[in-house]
Amino acid sequence: xxxxxxxxxxxxxxxxxxxxxxxxxxxxxxxxxxxxxxxxxxxxxxxxxxxxxxxxxxxxxxxxxxxxxxxxxxxxxxxxxxxxxxxxxxxxxxxxxxxxxxxxxxxxxxxxxxxxxxxxxxxxxxxxxxxxxxxxxxxxxxxxxxxxxxxxxxxxxxxxxxxxxxxxxxxxxxxxxxxxxxxxxxxxxxxxxxxxxxxxxxxxxxx
Numbered sequence: 636x637x638x639x640x641x642x643x644x645x646x647x648x649x650x651x652x653x654x655x656x657x658x659x660x661x662x663x664x665x666x667x668x669x670x671x672x673x674x675x676x677x678x679x680x681x682x683x684x685x686x687x688x689x690x691x692x693x694x695x696x697x698x699x700x701x702x703x704x705x706x707x708x709x710x711x712x713x714x715x716x717x718x719x720x721x722x723x724x725x726x727x728x729x730x731x732x733x734x735x736x737x738x739x740x741x742x743x744x745x746x747x748x749x750x751x752x753x754x755x756x757x758x759x760x761x762x763x764x765x766x767x768x769x770x771x772x773x774x775x776x777x778x779x780x781x782x783x784x785x786x787x788x789x790x791x792x793x794x795x796x797x798x799x800x801x802x803x804x805x806x807x808x809x810x811x812x813x814x815x816x817x818x819x820x821x822x823x824x825x826x827x828x829x830x831x832x833x834x835x836x837x838x839x840x841x842x
Contacts, residue, residue, distance in 0.1 A: 754786070
């Protein structure tokens, strides 16, 4: 028979979701043939994708800090304060020790070496045209200066040593007609101690 006669009938060599009996009933009853069902895969592809449902975020539970952690944090804070206090005290002790040593050392250095230091620098400070130089100092230092002058040809015969009671032991005033100079070892000590104290104060304020 011609293929056109059976073209409206289903093909039994093709896969169909409809059963052959359904097609036969529709043909005998004179009803229009139902459209073949779409394959399951095609139907799934044509379905509109569902919008993803928003995921509800659970609130983050804030857990209390364990007692051991809080105690550790407090201990660390106390340790930092203790270290700062120890550092400050050690700095102060160092400054006090240096000041005490300097206060004892400078007078001894002045007694032993000030006259020699004056004799080393004085010839270069006095103009060569100056005939007379007056040096005023405490009695002990004046005696040392007299001995020092006698050993320097450029000073001997030009320098007059004046011993003055009550003058600081580490100070010698040198004067001539047109000028003068002062050697103040005790003033140097006081300046050094003041500088040391001010430096220590500045460092502690910056901490």
